[in-house]
Amino acid sequence: MSAAALRRPARWPRVAWAESAAIWHPASILTPLVIFLLVAGGSWDQPLTEVRDLALLMFFFPLLHWRGRPAPGSLDQAVPVGSAPYALVRVACGAAAALLTLVLATLLNLSTVRAGGYPASYPAALILAGVGSYLLGSAAVLGGERPGRVVVVLLLPALLVADAAGVELWSWGRTVPPLPGDTAGPAPFRPSLTLAAGVLWLAAGCVAVCASAWLGGRSRRLARARAARLSADRTAPVPAAALAVPRRPVTLGVVAARQLALQAPGMGVMLLMAVLAAALSAWRGPRGGLLAGGGPLMALAMVAFFAPVLVWLDEDRRRGDWDGARAVDPFRRVLLQALGGLLWLQAAVLVVLAGCIAGALRTGEIGTLAQVPGWVLPGVPLAVAGLYSLGTFWRMISGHPVEAALIGWLVTVEVLFMLDGMNEWGAIGRVLAPSHAFAAVRYMAPVQAWSPAAAAIWIPLCAALAVFSIRRRVRRDLHRTGPASAPHVARPAPLRLGEVL
Amino acid sequence: MTFPALPTRLDGAELAIHTRAVSKRYPPDVLALDGLDLQVPTGAVYVLIGPNGAGKSTTMRILLDLVRADRGTASVVGIDTAAQPALVRAQIGYVPEVVDTAYGWLTVRGLLKHHAAFYHAWDWAYADALCKRLGLRMDEHFRALSKGGARRVALVTALAHRPPVLLLDEPTDGLDPLARDDFGALLVDHMADAPTTILWSTHHVHEAERMADHMGVLRDGRLLLQAPVDAVRSGLRRYRAEVPDGWAGAPGLNGDVLVRARAGREITWTVWGEERHVAERLSASGATVREAGRLSLEDAALALLRAGEAA
Numbered sequence: 001m002s003a004a005a006l007r008r009p010a011r012w013p014r015v016a017w018a019e020s021a022a023i024w025h026p027a028s029i030l031t032p033l034v035i036f037l038l039v040a041g042g043s044w045d046q047p048l049t050e051v052r053d054l055a056l057l058m059f060f061f062p063l064l065h066w067r068g069r070p071a072p073g074s075l076d077q078a079v080p081v082g083s084a085p086y087a088l089v090r091v092a093c094g095a096a097a098a099l100l101t102l103v104l105a106t107l108l109n110l111s112t113v114r115a116g117g118y119p120a121s122y123p124a125a126l127i128l129a130g131v132g133s134y135l136l137g138s139a140a141v142l143g144g145e146r147p148g149r150v151v152v153v154l155l156l157p158a159l160l161v162a163d164a165a166g167v168e169l170w171s172w173g174r175t176v177p178p179l180p181g182d183t184a185g186p187a188p189f190r191p192s193l194t195l196a197a198g199v200l201w202l203a204a205g206c207v208a209v210c211a212s213a214w215l216g217g218r219s220r221r222l223a224r225a226r227a228a229r230l231s232a233d234r235t236a237p238v239p240a241a242a243l244a245v246p247r248r249p250v251t252l253g254v255v256a257a258r259q260l261a262l263q264a265p266g267m268g269v270m271l272l273m274a275v276l277a278a279a280l281s282a283w284r285g286p287r288g289g290l291l292a293g294g295g296p297l298m299a300l301a302m303v304a305f306f307a308p309v310l311v312w313l314d315e316d317r318r319r320g321d322w323d324g325a326r327a328v329d330p331f332r333r334v335l336l337q338a339l340g341g342l343l344w345l346q347a348a349v350l351v352v353l354a355g356c357i358a359g360a361l362r363t364g365e366i367g368t369l370a371q372v373p374g375w376v377l378p379g380v381p382l383a384v385a386g387l388y389s390l391g392t393f394w395r396m397i398s399g400h401p402v403e404a405a406l407i408g409w410l411v412t413v414e415v416l417f418m419l420d421g422m423n424e425w426g427a428i429g430r431v432l433a434p435s436h437a438f439a440a441v442r443y444m445a446p447v448q449a450w451s452p453a454a455a456a457i458w459i460p461l462c463a464a465l466a467v468f469s470i471r472r473r474v475r476r477d478l479h480r481t482g483p484a485s486a487p488h489v490a491r492p493a494p495l496r497l498g499e500v501l
Numbered sequence: 502m503t504f505p506a507l508p509t510r511l512d513g514a515e516l517a518i519h520t521r522a523v524s525k526r527y528p529p530d531v532l533a534l535d536g537l538d539l540q541v542p543t544g545a546v547y548v549l550i551g552p553n554g555a556g557k558s559t560t561m562r563i564l565l566d567l568v569r570a571d572r573g574t575a576s577v578v579g580i581d582t583a584a585q586p587a588l589v590r591a592q593i594g595y596v597p598e599v600v601d602t603a604y605g606w607l608t609v610r611g612l613l614k615h616h617a618a619f620y621h622a623w624d625w626a627y628a629d630a631l632c633k634r635l636g637l638r639m640d641e642h643f644r645a646l647s648k649g650g651a652r653r654v655a656l657v658t659a660l661a662h663r664p665p666v667l668l669l670d671e672p673t674d675g676l677d678p679l680a681r682d683d684f685g686a687l688l689v690d691h692m693a694d695a696p697t698t699i700l701w702s703t704h705h706v707h708e709a710e711r712m713a714d715h716m717g718v719l720r721d722g723r724l725l726l727q728a729p730v731d732a733v734r735s736g737l738r739r740y741r742a743e744v745p746d747g748w749a750g751a752p753g754l755n756g757d758v759l760v761r762a763r764a765g766r767e768i769t770w771t772v773w774g775e776e777r778h779v780a781e782r783l784s785a786s787g788a789t790v791r792e793a794g795r796l797s798l799e800d801a802a803l804a805l806l807r808a809g810e811a812a
Contacts, residue, residue, distance in 0.1 A: 237624075237626075238621075238622050238623070238624045238663075242621040242622040243622050243663065245578060245592065245665045246578055246579075246580060246588060246591070246592055246665075247591040247592050247620070247621065247622060247662075247664070247665070248588075248591060248621055249587040249588055249590070249591040249619075250591075250618065250619050250620070250621065254618055254619070255619070257618070258615060258618050258619075261615075262604060262615070265606070314603040314604055314606075315603040320597060320599055320600070320601040320602060320603075321562060321565070321567055321595070321597040321598075321599070322595070322597045322600055322601065322602055322655060322658075323602050323603055323604075324565070324567045325565045325567060325590055325593070325595040325597070326590065326616065326619045327587055327588075327590040327591035327593075327619045327620060328587050328590070328619060329586055329587040330566075330586065332587075478566070478567075478568055478569040479568070479569050479571075
């Protein structure tokens, strides 16, 4: 490869050696291990289960390795080597880091194995599959301009295929023989993952990386050609009325359309995941049954609460004066942005519900559409709107979105628990307690406890809280934002909870 | 040293941009603007000059209602900026000091399309012509552009809807010398097509000199001077004179001298005032005036800022 690319075979080892520093970078090994230890913490009854999870998670670690930006920086580009081979060297170094991480994790986890019964090849097969998973993730990162989303998008069909083939990663674990004194007999161990399968995963990863490195340059050329074709068929003259001073600002409909369009890449992934969940639910029926409120409906509460982080993801990174100077009222723009996120979310929710209902009809859980209970429609969309509003509230009062969302979740749960003391107020209190408003997403109360009256009170309250926090945030930014030339003060100052309330 | 009384008002002109006693303080305690009375006549090319931290960018941000003034009011084409921010912004094309966007993943074409949606008067044919002239590639992702490339995109977004008011905050920063030169020509062509009022903040005064017809010098949030360029050129002169031994000075000039420098018996003054009167007072003090010359805008701004610093 080096001879072909450079005609100086001696240089490639030096390039690889220089790049290998990435293997020892804390983000490459330490972070996955910390995550692993946090998640695992030594599991007695399912040894190697966490290594299996880590192997699956390795799909996402290329994002960490390259900090979400596969394109080399200007200094990297100055390295006198071909871009595709150089990308392969970088992937190889990342794969080496992945290998080391998996080996360390396996060694740590082996100490928890109290009983035998594993094929000797099983740990090695897991490690090979993990490295293969890393390579598949690298291929996705190399091939996409927005790697985070590409990774998620590629993972979905991959999981679907694996699921259809019956070799999904999550079925690879085993249950070890019971502790002494347990009455149940030892569970039979027939892992679907063999050494040959591990080698196959690894090979698939290698092929995918090579193909992606080659196709990357080709797709950029195609994109250029597409953009050239876009060039203007928009030569219609500007009407004289539009040039009159004062110029009119555009309508809110136009602003809303732009907000929806800008959210499409991020929220579209969420919608895609909803389609996947809906397809599986429609095919097999909702996990746990529709009327029990199980399966995908349970995840909707978390998705709804944390969706605002995704809605404001781009702007959290860098929103400058240039964006702010567009001809739109800032409060209305942010409000429309929040509404746009809610629309995307509700679209996903409706897709999931449609899948679940279709599955329930197919499996005979319900006979007709008329039997769909009220907590499903409109209960679930309403509860999702309420949780999204609460997530928006926390997002608006903080300059640190993820931390705010996590702390906000905990605080919200605590506050709602406290408010559930209303259950003690007799019949009215039992209906109006907040858990009854959110019961449709199985939040603190069984779905049957969902109450339209509670929803009619709590959901508008949550929405009002979100609107109020948006208004305060916009006003606060107007008065406190520092000079744009000083980036350390340009970020809007976080609101204090006391100031909002 | 006292600072001379220089003109800071442009009364009588129809104003496109007007701020009245605008003050702004950033936390924890940075006074960015201190009672600013900016008056930009309609159709003027107004160059705003000042050192870093003088308040130039803050002035523009207040005009766009990106930050709100603590005191005072601001208006653009007669519209109050705080009362109707969307309407005000519809009148303005803006090139910020730092060109950055939350949507760097968009291509140049995508970003222009996004920006165009907010302006009824957006002219795609003109935008395409500007892109060609500035050498922009439509398929490139914004975040992959150089600093100069990003600034070119910002120029296109500012000009392509032919706004009645242009706010340019260090527009040539990051451009190569050739592109800076082209930028001037681009603005001249643009103004020939569309009547525009320009508020142009810059450190490179010589670039704006050929187009500017008004100037303001800002220091510590206050205007040291605000006047037509012609008035500055005629009012501000540099005098070189020889003085006799034991010369006692020219007390009559003290209030109007901005900068003075002495080398042996030769003294150079930069003085605000009518040339005839200044020369008479110098001669009356015993000095022999050898030369009285005009200053370039850059030298004038430098003299004003030095004097402001000393005061």
